[in-house]
Amino acid sequence: MTKTITDVICPFCGTLCDDVEVVVSDDGKKLLEVANACVIGTEKFLHSQSADRVTKPRLRQADGSWKDISYDEAADYTAKMLAGAKKPLMYGWSSTNCEAQSVGNEIAEIAKACCDNTAAVCHGTTLIAVQDIGLPTCTLGEVKNRADRVIFWGCNPAHAHPRHMSRYSIFPRGFFTGKGQMSRKLVVVDPRCTDTSKMADVHLQIEQGRDYELLNALRVALKGEWLPDSVAGIPAEKIREVADILKSGRFGIIFFGMGVTQSLSKNHNIDEAIALTKDLNEYTKYSIMPMRGHYNVTGSGEVFAWQFGFPYSVDLTRGFARYNPGDSSSIDLLTRGEVDAMFTIGSDPGAHFPISAVKGIAKVDSVCIDPHLTPTSGVSKLHVPVAFNGVECGGNCYRMDNVPIDCRKVVEPPEGMLTDEQFLVMVRDRLRKLKGAA
Amino acid sequence: MAKTISVNLISGRTIQQGVAIESGKEKPSYRTACGIIEMDKADLKALGAWKNTNVKVTSDYGSVVVKAVEATQGPHPGVAFIPMGPWANSIVNPNTYSTGMPTFKGTPVTVEVAIDEPVLLGIELVQKQCGVMVG
Numbered sequence: 001m002t003k004t005i006t007d008v009i010c011p012f013c014g015t016l017c018d019d020v021e022v023v024v025s026d027d028g029k030k031l032l033e034v035a036n037a038c039v040i041g042t043e044k045f046l047h048s049q050s051a052d053r054v055t056k057p058r059l060r061q062a063d064g065s066w067k068d069i070s071y072d073e074a075a076d077y078t079a080k081m082l083a084g085a086k087k088p089l090m091y092g093w094s095s096t097n098c099e100a101q102s103v104g105n106e107i108a109e110i111a112k113a114c115c116d117n118t119a120a121v122c123h124g125t126t127l128i129a130v131q132d133i134g135l136p137t138c139t140l141g142e143v144k145n146r147a148d149r150v151i152f153w154g155c156n157p158a159h160a161h162p163r164h165m166s167r168y169s170i171f172p173r174g175f176f177t178g179k180g181q182m183s184r185k186l187v188v189v190d191p192r193c194t195d196t197s198k199m200a201d202v203h204l205q206i207e208q209g210r211d212y213e214l215l216n217a218l219r220v221a222l223k224g225e226w227l228p229d230s231v232a233g234i235p236a237e238k239i240r241e242v243a244d245i246l247k248s249g250r251f252g253i254i255f256f257g258m259g260v261t262q263s264l265s266k267n268h269n270i271d272e273a274i275a276l277t278k279d280l281n282e283y284t285k286y287s288i289m290p291m292r293g294h295y296n297v298t299g300s301g302e303v304f305a306w307q308f309g310f311p312y313s314v315d316l317t318r319g320f321a322r323y324n325p326g327d328s329s330s331i332d333l334l335t336r337g338e339v340d341a342m343f344t345i346g347s348d349p350g351a352h353f354p355i356s357a358v359k360g361i362a363k364v365d366s367v368c369i370d371p372h373l374t375p376t377s378g379v380s381k382l383h384v385p386v387a388f389n390g391v392e393c394g395g396n397c398y399r400m401d402n403v404p405i406d407c408r409k410v411v412e413p414p415e416g417m418l419t420d421e422q423f424l425v426m427v428r429d430r431l432r433k434l435k436g437a438a
Numbered sequence: 439m440a441k442t443i444s445v446n447l448i449s450g451r452t453i454q455q456g457v458a459i460e461s462g463k464e465k466p467s468y469r470t471a472c473g474i475i476e477m478d479k480a481d482l483k484a485l486g487a488w489k490n491t492n493v494k495v496t497s498d499y500g501s502v503v504v505k506a507v508e509a510t511q512g513p514h515p516g517v518a519f520i521p522m523g524p525w526a527n528s529i530v531n532p533n534t535y536s537t538g539m540p541t542f543k544g545t546p547v548t549v550e551v552a553i554d555e556p557v558l559l560g561i562e563l564v565q566k567q568c569g570v571m572v573g
Binding site for chain 1 (some may be wrong): 446448450451452453456457460461463464492498499500501511512513514517518520522523524527528530531532534535536537538539540541542543544560561563564565567568569570571573
């Protein structure tokens with residue numbers, strides 16, 4: 001007989017869907033089917049069951065081949081590497097739980113490391129903007145129940161957060177949005193005609209990289225002031241039409257993504273988006289929310305913030321926390337060649353950092369803690385496979401709207417495999433001894 | 439003389455990219471999902487390339503061989519799209535301008551036909567560029 005487990009949390013994106021169902025074998029060792037999850041979430045659950053999975057830590061030999069080693073030997077190697085390094089970088093954290101992140105922060109403190117999460121390549125600039133001017137935000141529940149104006153700016157949830165629209169932002173029938181999609185006006189701003197924009201009432205096909213100008217023009221249009229004939233490739237009449245749509249709602253939400261955070265004006269784009277939200281609150285109620293990518297990147301920012309005071313780009317090399325993006329941020333540290341040991345967990349900088357930064361990883365001693373084979377494990381000296389968080393172990397995670405949700409364990413990991421947290425505790429205890437820390 | 443065209447490169451997530459990273463970045467399916475450049479019909483015509491031709495994309499920061507496909511979320515003439523991954527990251531602008539964030543969107547690139555050059559697998563591409571010895 002098989003067992004069906006309901007209300008499972010999906011550990012893929014920041015939407016953190018909590019209605020997934022999985023079917024497991026009677027002994028709880030095999031995951032057989034997944035229901036309700038999107039195609040990416042389903043793949044994540046099912047891939048944990050693949051026969052070709054690496055289950056033992058592997059150390060790269062002088063000839064480039066891998067040698068299987070024990071978790072004890074892997075923890076020894078990691079602790080020694082961190083103890084001996086002058087400026088180790090501990091990066092990732094977004095695909096693991098808050099408990100593991102917290103142990104990681106203890107390690108970082110003892111090792112006097114730089115620590116950073118994947119906000120470095122997604123919403124880091126958002127965090128800078130929030131520190132500049134604040135963030136009038138809400139929960140996804142409020143969006144579902146109240147939002148009748150939804151703006152997706154520089155994001156494509158149809159591809160990146162596949163169930164966001166059906167669970168929260170467009171289709172659901174909420175308390176004040178009883179007609180579902182019919183209750184809402186959808187505006188999409190994107191230089192491409194994305195699958196999200198195809199559903200929109202209005203698509204503004206902006207010139208790439210001109211987000212600041214268009215956000216600013218919308219603020220001007222709200223006030224009814226003069227506009228040039230066209231801004232960022234959008235005619236002035238269209239901008240005024242959208243400004244009227246935004247103003248006329250009862251509750252609006254601006255979701256924004258990599259289109260604004262990674263384009264040239266970066267944090268200034270978001271400054272302006274937040275300022276637009278503030279201006280719209282002169283007329284009606286508006287909120288703004290970043291579309292966070294990894295399922296627990298938000299949690300990593302929270303854990304960093306409550307333990308070190310800063311949400312990413314933390315430098316502990318002087319024995320206290322400093323925060324200076326551009327100086328203490330991973331990509332800059334790696335590109336400048338300042339890092340002498342690289343510790344990666346719950347992310348894949350090898351695939352998602354510019355190649356000049358990845359070369360910085362390949363040059364130094366490095367450990368990659370990841371259940372998958374990745375470009376990062378491909379350039380690291382030690383690869384430590386671990387249990388899939390959210391599938392083979394539970395733990396606390398934060399949804400993109402800062403709501404904490406406990407992930408659940410649904411299936412046993414392969415025999416002998418450790419979780420992130422268990423391995424980190426082994427490293428922490430060894431490092432304490434090596435450093436003579438209390 | 440082979441034709442070369444200039445376009446503005448952006449990168450980002452696709453659902454195929456999401457599925458491929460979760461099903462294994464060592465597999466050819468990752469290359470199929472991300473070792474591509476989505477180009478507008480007009481740009482493919484200007485390049486003189488058939489759909490599904492291998493092309494070499496070059497920026498100030500490097501070059502990479504990917505397969506040119508017709509835009510799936512177009513039209514977007516003048517803008518080309520490589521899904522996020524090692525292929526895009528071989529050529530994006532790594533400058534963070536003191537924000538910590540590389541400029542993943544808006545890198546000027548040139549595209550030329552490279553019909554005889556192979557598109558490497560994801561891990562292989564990174565290892566090759568980093569000079570990692572593989573046993």
